[in-house]
Amino acid sequence: MPEISLKGRKMPESPIRKLVPYAEEAKKKGRKVYHLNIGQPDIETPEVALSAVRNYDHKVIEYSHSAGMLSLREGLSGYYKTLNIDVKSDEIIVGAGASEALLFAFQSIMNPEDEVIIPEPFYANYNGFAINAGIKVRPIVSNIDDGFALPPVAEFEKNINKNTKAILVCNPNNPTGYLYSKEELEVLRDLVKKYDLYLIADEVYREFTYDGRKHYSAMHLEGIENNVILIDSVSKRYSACGVRIGWMVSKNKEVIATALKFAQARLSPPSFGQVAAEAAMNTPKDYFEKVQKEYLERRNTVVDGINKIPGAFCPNPSGAFYVVAHLPIDDSDRFCQWLLEGFSFENQTVMMAPASGFYATPGKGKDEVRISYVLKVEDLKSSMKVLEEALKVYPGRTEFKVKEEKVQR
Amino acid sequence: MPEISLKGRKMPESPIRKLVPYAEEAKKKGRKVYHLNIGQPDIETPEVALSAVRNYDHKVIEYSHSAGMLSLREGLSGYYKTLNIDVKSDEIIVGAGASEALLFAFQSIMNPEDEVIIPEPFYANYNGFAINAGIKVRPIVSNIDDGFALPPVAEFEKNINKNTKAILVCNPNNPTGYLYSKEELEVLRDLVKKYDLYLIADEVYREFTYDGRKHYSAMHLEGIENNVILIDSVSKRYSACGVRIGWMVSKNKEVIATALKFAQARLSPPSFGQVAAEAAMNTPKDYFEKVQKEYLERRNTVVDGINKIPGAFCPNPSGAFYVVAHLPIDDSDRFCQWLLEGFSFENQTVMMAPASGFYATPGKGKDEVRISYVLKVEDLKSSMKVLEEALKVYPGRTEFKVKEEKVQR
Numbered sequence: 137m138p139e140i141s142l143k144g145r146k147m148p149e150s151p152i153r154k155l156v157p158y159a160e161e162a163k164k165k166g167r168k169v170y171h172l173n174i175g176q177p178d179i180e181t182p183e184v185a186l187s188a189v190r191n192y193d194h195k196v197i198e199y200s201h202s203a204g205m206l207s208l209r210e211g212l213s214g215y216y217k218t219l220n221i222d223v224k225s226d227e228i229i230v231g232a233g234a235s236e237a238l239l240f241a242f243q244s245i246m247n248p249e250d251e252v253i254i255p256e257p258f259y260a261n262y263n264g265f266a267i268n269a270g271i272k273v274r275p276i277v278s279n280i281d282d283g284f285a286l287p288p289v290a291e292f293e294k295n296i297n298k299n300t301k302a303i304l305v306c307n308p309n310n311p312t313g314y315l316y317s318k319e320e321l322e323v324l325r326d327l328v329k330k331y332d333l334y335l336i337a338d339e340v341y342r343e344f345t346y347d348g349r350k351h352y353s354a355m356h357l358e359g360i361e362n363n364v365i366l367i368d369s370v371s372k373r374y375s376a377c378g379v380r381i382g383w384m385v386s387k388n389k390e391v392i393a394t395a396l397k398f399a400q401a402r403l404s405p406p407s408f409g410q411v412a413a414e415a416a417m418n419t420p421k422d423y424f425e426k427v428q429k430e431y432l433e434r435r436n437t438v439v440d441g442i443n444k445i446p447g448a449f450c451p452n453p454s455g456a457f458y459v460v461a462h463l464p465i466d467d468s469d470r471f472c473q474w475l476l477e478g479f480s481f482e483n484q485t486v487m488m489a490p491a492s493g494f495y496a497t498p499g500k501g502k503d504e505v506r507i508s509y510v511l512k513v514e515d516l517k518s519s520m521k522v523l524e525e526a527l528k529v530y531p532g533r534t535e536f537k538v539k540e541e542k543v544q545r
Numbered sequence: 546m547p548e549i550s551l552k553g554r555k556m557p558e559s560p561i562r563k564l565v566p567y568a569e570e571a572k573k574k575g576r577k578v579y580h581l582n583i584g585q586p587d588i589e590t591p592e593v594a595l596s597a598v599r600n601y602d603h604k605v606i607e608y609s610h611s612a613g614m615l616s617l618r619e620g621l622s623g624y625y626k627t628l629n630i631d632v633k634s635d636e637i638i639v640g641a642g643a644s645e646a647l648l649f650a651f652q653s654i655m656n657p658e659d660e661v662i663i664p665e666p667f668y669a670n671y672n673g674f675a676i677n678a679g680i681k682v683r684p685i686v687s688n689i690d691d692g693f694a695l696p697p698v699a700e701f702e703k704n705i706n707k708n709t710k711a712i713l714v715c716n717p718n719n720p721t722g723y724l725y726s727k728e729e730l731e732v733l734r735d736l737v738k739k740y741d742l743y744l745i746a747d748e749v750y751r752e753f754t755y756d757g758r759k760h761y762s763a764m765h766l767e768g769i770e771n772n773v774i775l776i777d778s779v780s781k782r783y784s785a786c787g788v789r790i791g792w793m794v795s796k797n798k799e800v801i802a803t804a805l806k807f808a809q810a811r812l813s814p815p816s817f818g819q820v821a822a823e824a825a826m827n828t829p830k831d832y833f834e835k836v837q838k839e840y841l842e843r844r845n846t847v848v849d850g851i852n853k854i855p856g857a858f859c860p861n862p863s864g865a866f867y868v869v870a871h872l873p874i875d876d877s878d879r880f881c882q883w884l885l886e887g888f889s890f891e892n893q894t895v896m897m898a899p900a901s902g903f904y905a906t907p908g909k910g911k912d913e914v915r916i917s918y919v920l921k922v923e924d925l926k927s928s929m930k931v932l933e934e935a936l937k938v939y940p941g942r943t944e945f946k947v948k949e950e951k952v953q954r
Contacts, residue, residue, distance in 0.1 A: 138654065138741050141654055144653045178605065189598060196587065250550075377606065401674060
């Protein structure tokens with residue numbers, strides 16, 4: 137029997153999905169499982185997007201342009217204009233989700249053994265894409281104690297070497313929810329300028345910001361137009377993860393021309409998804425107002441809930457719909473599995489993503505979990521109660537950090 | 546300005562799409578351009594597939610299972626049963642087109658520098674996928690004089706070395722239309738068994754066979770169940786290229802488990818496309834009868850048309866909807882460009898794909914073009930007339946092969 141590949145062996149299993157069999161077992165026992173583990177919002181997709189697909193009237197479902205339908209790219213160009221970002225339709229390559237767009241970016245700019253610096257914890261699948269592209273991730277630790285802010289410049293500079301090709305940030309951040317400030321982005325601008333690096337900015341959660349804070353885009357940075365690659369998607373913005381429409385943006389013509397060749401090889405992005413994505417841009421403004429209000433209430437529910445639990449705490453992040461929480465536990469993988477296998481409170485339990493899967497540094501994230509607040513407030517309240525009860529009896533519970541220490545955070 | 550990647554530089558431009566600007570110029574001059582260059586059928590997508598999408602009634606367009614919706618994979622399992630192929634739903638990984646499925650296969654089984662043997666001419670994008678995955682294509686020439694039949698075993702054995710990991714065949718073949726026989730597949734079986742290789746079989750044109758010939762699948766081969774990876778798609782079968790739904794099949798559990806990790810990293814295949822693909826399997830049988838009859842007439846029109854042109858000839862292939870034709874020309878790239886730039890007959894011209902892009906061996910295919918017969922018979926007749934007239938005046942025309950030589954073929 138012939139062998140599988142080395143990179144195939146190296147590919148990590150999804151830290152989010154690997155607990156699925158345990159959740160299925162719990163459900164078979166009749167238990168209610170609250171899914172705090174996934175990034176699939178329960179918010180309805182805007183009607184305008186769904187009805188565009190229902191009204192699709194072509195007789196043949198044809199390939200589109202390899203870079204995506206021109207009308208979609210023109211629509212995106214218009215969308216960016218509302219954000220004061222100047223993007224032309226030929227500066228966009230549409231992919232099957234931000235996933236494919238990021239792969240195009242990696243493949244277009246990095247050679248095997250080249251390194252991309254990513255503040256950790258980071259979106260776990262970045263690891264998979266890096267292995268797929270044969271490149272290396274160099275993590276820099278961001279810390280729960282300062283809310284997962286951008287690590288200091290010195291940390292970046294310590295990790296820049298001759299193989300460093302890019303810095304990748306997700307803003308607002310998955311998994312931490314952290315919203316990078318204009319000043320932090322300017323630090324990144326100075327770094328990529330000084331060392332002639334690419335800055336890859338994953339901004340798929342751009343619209344999800346709270347506390348009156350505004351998102352500042354990498355595309356707003358001046359003087360590094362040829363260094364920036366923006367990764368974007370309709371998945372979260374319009375609660376349309378299944379359409380698989382994302383894209384990369386760059387003012388760097390060579391990057392776009394190169395990515396287009398990778399795009400041409402796979403012919404085109406999904407047609408129906410593009411139809412939905414184009415129409416989604418006509419979503420009425422009050423949709424977002426409602427969604428943002430809903431998520432804000434959810435965030436507050438989770439953040440308050442966590443910080444009330446003895447020994448647990450989490451920052452109060454201003455973006456996306458995730459928090460990374462510290463819990464008084466020995467091992468988040470073990471804890472999350474135990475919640476599904478060995479625990480229930482009033483016949484309910486919770487499923488969370490162990491944070492270990494979001495760190496590249498071994499051993500990190502063992503006392504942290506990622507919580508997605510994609511459930512209704514009532515369910516989130518119940519989830520927090522379940523978590524609190526679980527931590528009272530979890531056999532791997534560690535000593536509580538003293539209250540005072542927690543207050544200082 | 547930071548550099549782009551080496552593989553990005555190496556990626557070929559699509560040989561099919563690179564002439565597009567010249568075609569656009571010709572159209573601007575008011576000329577009718579017959580598109581014999583693309584694999585986009587003009588046949589209508591079955592109504593059952595289109596209406597399934599129109600009736601999509603979910604409120605949220607969610608991620609599906611990373612391997613594809615279970616109901617789709619069960620449907621595919623049932624489809625294979627009708628072909629006497631035993632495939633279970635968990636032996637299938639659905640991708641964004643056969644393109645992504647083939648990339649999953651390459652990434653799962655091959656290391657950088659590993660080699661895949663492919664009879665040439667071959668589907669040009671195999672080159673792109675190989676560069677993307679960082680592997681090497683080793684071409685073996687198949688010959689127009691014997692209709693592009695499988696090259697002799699000795700040719701394969703001469704090219705097998707310690708880095709050889711797989712043999713890839715497209716059956717029926719794009720670009721040659723050649724339909725491999727059971728005997729030829731058994732030759733491949735013996736080879737992959739002897740050298741412990743993978744056999745990757747791209748069978749997306751399975752239903753397009755003529756002259757009463759039946760398709761024999763790599764999945765029908767006995768004794769190499771763990772070696773075979775099938776690549777398949779709804780794109781051509783149901784004239785639904787834009788849905789971007791293809792898949793890989795393998796009985797080799799390690800291959801499937803590995804491919805699933807690559808699939809998980811990009812979350813899921815397109816949801817609407819899966820809905821269309823699942824419904825498409827209920828296409829009435831007479832749809833295919835009509836389609837097959839139509840393509841048969843088209844093939845005959847093209848094959849007769851080519852072979853009537855002095856100095857030109859092509860085999861009479863039994864599958865897919867392509868032929869590779871020999872033309873009395875110096876350089877097919879130059880000729881195809883000249884057709885668009887410098888020629889018209891009754892204000893019409895033709896666009897074809899230079900065969901050079903389908904060969905990996907430099908210099909091969911200079912006197913060959915690929916013709917897709919995806920136009921109506923009347924248009925194909927006009928195209929053949931245009932081609933005949935063009936060859937009378939093309940400045941780069943070579944001496945004609947003598948009639949007698951042609952008759953022997």
